[in-house]
Amino acid sequence: MSADRLFIFDTTLRDGEQSPGASMTKEEKLRIARVLEKLRVDVIEAGFPASSNGDFEAVKAIAGVIKDSTVAGLCRANDRDIQRGIDALKGAKSWRIHTFIATSALHMEKKLRLTPDQVFEQARLAVRYARNQCPDVEFSPEDGYRSDMDFLCRILEAVINEGATTINVPDTVGYAVPELYGEFFKTLRTRIPNSDKAIWSAHCHNDLGMAVANSLAAVTMGGVRQVECTINGLGERAGNTSLEEIVMAVRTRKDFFKLDTRIDPSQIVPASRLVSQITGFVVQPNKAVVGANAFAHASGIHQDGVLKARDTYEIMRAEDVGWSANKIVLGKLSGRNAFRQRLEQLGIELDSETQLNEAFAKFKDLADKKADIFDEDIQMLFADHNDDQTKEHYKLIAMKQSSEMGESPQASITLTEGGVERKAQSQGSGPVDATFKAIETIARSEAELVLYSVNAVTQGTDSQGEVTVRLARAGRIVNGVGADTDVIVASARAYVSALNKLFDKSERLNPQTSGTV
Ligand code: KIV
Ligand code: ZN
16 A cells, blocks of 8 residues: 555446436446546446446446556445456456445345344455455445444454455445544554555545545545545535545645645546536536636636736646636638547547548538637537437437517427438427427427526637436436537437437436436
């Protein structure tokens, strides 16, 4: 174990994905995994392989391409789950089995209906099974922070004896406070005789808004050297510990933490954008590090100070975390090569020349409508990009709306449905409502619209609008994202993209709705 190194374990693709509505396709998970690798996280928890065939395939695909981060998979403490995890991960250059079982009296009795002795035995055997095939095994006592200290010491000592290399003690329900969580680790590490044989890890949920503070207290007071976190703090309920806040706190206050991470901070904002774009979870403007206002100085006194000497009001530099300061990067006259080069710089990988040609055509279209093209615009060209998993059952061909003060807005739409062209018209309370109703006249999806949000991609009234549509049907929740300088067109694209995901049976269930954790 390195004394001055803090390991960053990213669980955006597993715990983050458990957030209702954040379910991702294999292709989307792969895109995020590639960005996490560029960000240089130590461990990417890619999913929960036994939860569904879709997640198994996604974890396997990620294990196949990621070379510079360890790829982990979550498994319940039983041989079947662990074997699924091993089968999904064994092709990776570096991989980890993360196995867990609940240890609090409440969870053991009410959820698992197991005695503490049964849980103890299951944990021990699970770690033994995993260690026989994988040298890197993490064990988590779920609801660990609310577990009995004596029992926790007994079980953790046993799993370390079986070869667990990382011990992660989660605050599953976000109940901890910093001093107590820090002390908790200190007690565990002092009382468990073989505690020095494992790396200790914190995993916090943000129900009381203290996930980052709790994780940092575990580091400083409890000797923890791995923090589990997600991009933008994505996660169930109030979310998980924010990766960007942990990394920048440790980096900015190195004088205090005296720790290094391996993270490349310039990839923080690109990672944040991609996760937000794919999941449809918008980042609040005042969110630390990655919020749109995180580096904006509005008050005259602050602006004056920053102009005279930047560090009067700034403790971090925007460009260090990947804010590109809205630089104009391309325009109408930019050629295919410049476009290709910019995609490479932004870490956007296309699989074929055909994909590049399609993207370039979209870029030219956009450049006809908008004089200055920013990085954000280029990223949005891929927002409604359909992966090879999601079939384009519905395709938007044409649309028109009219609205006039005092009149009911009208929309007409032309879609192809399974290759057959269909047209429909509808009225609505506004042009977006009329457009969605016209689409539904064709699709008859019976889905419920649970979220509709619009964001400007850049500044100015010629900015593209980024629209997220979230649809729910029979316990299944999907997101569609669309972008265009015309927000009604962006809305229609987002709706059609969500319908395609809903229609596509290969879209996997959100692990939460399949009742696995
Ligand atoms: O919050 C939690 O307890 C978890 C474990 C499964 C690690 O996510
Ligand atoms: Zn969790």
